[in-house]
Amino acid sequence: MSTLPEAKLYIDGVICRASGDKTYDVIGPWTGEPVGKAADASEADVDAAIVAARTAFDTTDWSTNHQLRFDLVKKMYELLLEDKERVSTLARVEAGAAIGAVSRAHLDMAVACYKDMLDLFPQVKWEKDYGRKGPEGYKSDRKVVYEAVGVVGAITPWNVPLYVNVGKVVSALLAGCTVILKPAPNTPGMGAIFGEWAEKAGFPKGVLNVVFGQDPALAGERLVNDPRVDLISFTGSTGVGKRIMEQGAKTLKRVFLELGGKSAKIVLDDAPNFAMDIASSMLIFHAGQGCAVQSRLLVPKSRYAEAVAILTKAYAGFGENWGEFDNPGHMMGPVISQRQMERVKSYIDLGIEEGATLIAGGKLRPDKGGGFFVEPTAFADVTNEMRIAREEIFGPVLVVIPFEDDDDAVRIANDSDYGLSGGVVSADVDRAVNVAKRIRTGSVSINNGMCIAGDLPFGGYKASGIGREWGVEGIEEFLESKVIAVGVPA
Template sequence: MTTLPDAKLYIDGKLRDAEGSKTFDVIGPWTGEVVGKAADASSADVDEAIAAARRAFDDTGWADPENRGERLRLVKKLRELFEENKGRLAELSRVEAGAALGAVAMAHVDNANLGWDDYIKVFEEVTWEEDLGQRDFRNMPSHRKIVYEPVGVVAAITPWNVPHYVNVGKVVAALLAGCTVILKPAPDTPGLGAIWGELAEQAGLPAGVLNVVFGSDPAAAGEQLVADPRVDLISFTGSTGVGKRIMEAGAQTLKRVFLELGGKSAKIVLDDAPNFARECAQSLLVFHAGQGCAVQSRLLVPRARYDEAKAALKAGYEGFGDNWGRFDEPTHIMGPVVSKRQQERVMSYIELGKEEGATLLAGGNARQDKGGGYFIEPTCFIDVDNSMRIAQEEIFGPVLVVIPFEDDEDAIRIANETPYGLSGGVVSADPVRAENVARRLRSGSVSVNGGMCIAGDLPFGGFKGSGMGREWGIAGIEEFLDSKVIAVGQAA
């Protein structure tokens, strides 16, 4: 297993150690062993990063309208450097985040970089000013316009599951909007944050425009960022519980917040679905060990075809077999979960499913034979009622639950009876029927018959407990803008 270079902080244009040269160990999910060292930022380090970002926003021309072209040039230069370092990104995603080799070319690296390209393309379509023309309101004629300007200092707090993808989603949009940024990655994946500082320095970003801080405590730096009045906006991706705490704490300084939170998304396979058995068999929750907020972790199938669905799933899991969990196998898309803590959490839900009366169709075991890391075999529960906790709570592991429904109305009811609303899917031979079902799902994105509903040029976000606001596409840049009305009257 690779030993990673030390992950350094990046504050006010300088790569540096933490205060007192304090570090913490980075544990690799494949082995459970130390794979690197990372700077362990102190409160003073975080304070310096906030101060640097504030100065860069207030006292330089970074946010000025006439600087948009230079911002775009530097973001493009940074993109080129990330492309040149794609091999390092892949290595970091594998060693830190536990990505299997076959998954790297998808969400972890390539899709993230493609999303970056989409941001660059849609940047030209962002509306910066609207002329509303003249209006005489109560004998007060005014020429009105709306101008859109950057919010200010942004704290981007990102998770460990697909770090580069989420880092791109937040940092690139905020920089293009004209904000300055403090990136705070998870302690499990500091290297995927540290590389931003290293390449920002090479790209020539002005000092303070981008800062990167991380530490061994998963919450301390984030709590400091949320509480500090110099930070204008928090962009957070992570659990719904933490998102609620951010909203509560941010209220003290009236923070603007973007929250992309948990999910318990449903895939609905209707009774007329073409290749019904194949559709069920391909619904295994195995990509990146199920560690995705938008994964379809509930499979809803017609009760009239329930036995057929179970047989197809059983064959699907048997066919998938042991084709997962090898570090250097390019066809594998599933590796370990990210940490011992996460392994214990997922295993506790598997035990809970048994206690609730669900039946294991496949899996259910930790796999120490795969090595010293945090492996859980692909798992599927049948005989699940939507009221069970395994059907209502986000497990964030390779655990699929299968729920029968009576008709379209029942499927819609079950899909919507969850605290979440992030993504979902509908499959039917009748595209009109499928889209009618999709329109009634309380969810931020829905795939109909395999349509790609998550891409860099599309807004992404959730309903209900899955968060607020939208990331990616034009909407992702607009999250970091505020509107100002200017009304010009007639001079006296």
């Protein structure tokens, strides 16, 4: 397995080590051992990044020079394409991605979505004419101009780091903001590489900065509490999102959040290929570490026993086709850390205590290596009141819940604190659409439709977040609107 080069900070146009040359070990999920070192940023380093971003926004033409921004962000995209092999290694070694997962969300989807943002940039409206209006003596020619919010703190997670980093950094830069990227401590290299690309592309000093450290909260809290930072874009847990909202309120900071999920996949009784639709619901991709994964499988009571039998057989057939670092056919590797492994196992134990029936998995797998391996796991006989059905586990744990009819399926799907994504399967598309429209969630896949893409807005209802990422809407999240009215002489 690769030993990664030291991940360094990028502050005010300079790739640098942390003050005092402090570093920390990056622990590899596959081995449980150090796979590299990363700069351990201090409060002074974070402050220097804030000063640099503030100065770049306030004293340069970055926010108004649309062509310059586009050209440099496009150049960074070209550098990403040149670095795909290195990025793939980072995804595998830092984030624990299996090779099969790298070719999807970790790299290829991130690249495709980056290209979508470049293609969408011409659609962003920077000015809107509202025409002439007003009472006699006060008639005005009115327009609204759209301007960059300012300095953005982008706080990103470890599960699919390149994809989320692209979503925040590219959108904010295209909008004209300056950015401080704060990646998770587990995946600093996938943040540091943005600093390298910015330097190679010739970004103006301070426009993009990258800071990270061993303490998961230090840099993020500095960004949230500092009045010089105008907006926080955060992807992560709902608990941390609530804390960011609370702390950001002190400076009336704009906050938008992409948080947790407990998404439901509803397989209706007329599903066109019932056996395949059930079997394909196994929660194995990247060990279930995705906010939008469909971790609640809702099945009609009339076919519940059949569905459980299919799923049991599917998991048994899947067997040991996971957890090998060099196997190109594997979609699932370890979870990210010892802490996450213990958390997932605690939920598995809880499910058994709650009376659910374990139909697959349930064990830790130290025989797979020294890393953090949890078996693909599924529970039947689950009620929506159980904690394993209500709380985000963020691991390879599927729960199967029966429903009576379409109304009951919608009720169960909506009986959740979350509302990020979901799915409906039916031979009758109109019926599926009617069900989808009633689910309180930010995106719904019907018959395996792709509801997450770079040109589509992504975000959630309720505890799944505030605001939208990706699409034109994702760029517009980083804009302010200003009304200008010019009086017309009587």
